[in-house]
Amino acid sequence: MLKDKVVFITGASSGIGLLTAQMLSEKGAVPVLAARSGRKLAEASAGIAGKHGVKTLDVTREDEVKRAVEEVIREYGRIDILLNNAGYGKFEPATDMPSAEFERMMDVNYMGTVRCAKAVLPHMLERRSGQIVNVASMAGKIGTAKSTAYTATKHAVLGFSNALRQELRGTGITVSTVNPGPIDTPFFDIADPSGGYVSNVKWLMMKPEHVARKMVRLMDTRKEELNLPLKAAAAMRLYQLFPRLSDRLTYRMMNKK
Template sequence: MLKDKVVLITGASSGIGLLTAQMLSEKGAVPVLAARSESKLAEASGRIAGKHGIRVLDVTSEEEVRQTVEETIRDFGGIDILLNNAGYGKFEAATDMPSEEFGRMMDVNYMGTVRCTKAVLPHMLERRSGLIVNVASMAGKIGTAKSTAYTATKHAVLGFSNALRQELRGTGVAVSTVNPGPIDTPFFDIADPSGGYVSSVKWLMMKPEHVARKMVRLMETGKEELNLPLKAAAAMRLYQLFPRLSDRLTYRMMNKK
């Protein structure tokens, strides 16, 4: 089902972005890996056996996004799937984090998703075919202390995705979101340099291979939303039904940063 599909992946030089690209290649798809670091992309390229591409891309640049999309369409004949995976987080109290950091995180995590989506959409709409997969987070559904900036960006990604899905119904273009909990990736090198948070949530931490495998499966099925892990998915549903009660009951368990 994914054979010969061209998949543009942002944030693809490491972590689940790279693993997803590898798994897609094994299924016969054509992943196009995009990330800021040329050297990391070159290293990532050596780990993919099948046909693929690499693009140096900073998702905060409108011009680079436009150019990357145009070049991918030109070189590979189109874009069937866009995986908006680029993003980062920092865990710090709202009173301690500079406003500029709130802005930078929103620019990458949310506006990066918007820029890439808007650049790809005209092409997909013209073809009346395509899938946009946005990587949000469990944080986008359940807010926790010391993640105000990161949580806000993922709430924004979810809101954008849900509204866009409604706009695009009947066009042939679908929108899916992935909401993972903690994943054992380099994300925490920035988000949690002390390692304290990672240590406290090891029981919930997922292997990146597991998440990447689920994301590839989502691309095959077109499922609208994927919440991981399953135990967290149940907690998210409970939180949405009883937010204040859930806050009181889970405060100590959830706020480990």
């Protein structure tokens, strides 16, 4: 049951983060929306009727993450669920993308996840209860051309999540990962400004409402992994069994960027 659960959500000012917050509120949970832009957070807050909170923070700043988590615990008494959703991507060949962009993407997507998880863990361990949900990506399981930086960050998120899950067995804390394929959100305004990739994968593109509903369901059931869409989930399993063969067979089909 999600009623009265306090859910701290990063990257919550738009896209699936905001939609998930809205759906959680409808189920009686208390979402706390976190993002960098105070203006966007205010706009997002206006669309949530139920009890909720907002926190302005940058996940690349450990001091801001710690401050926000401490404030939420002080104001609401606990954090039941952490949803690590903040992240971005850019699709460029490795030879064209500056090293600084690799570093920034890793700082936001991976280290942002680490910072937030480490900030809530002492509290959850003390209570022996909680759930950490990390939004990774299908890219974290299957690498494709022109996404070397983004893919590396999501591989890191998955590796961190899988190892952390093992560390926390028996503590009452669940670690869950969400691995979606392409979603029709503002993510692609930065990742694919030309629109070429979006046009090529329209057949696979998921509606954000669908993904948000599945994420809320994952929180409700405390499931440890969610792969979307189902057709991609099957492909991921095949790839993990035969990675090199799958690379050769699916190169043209997968490389649409």
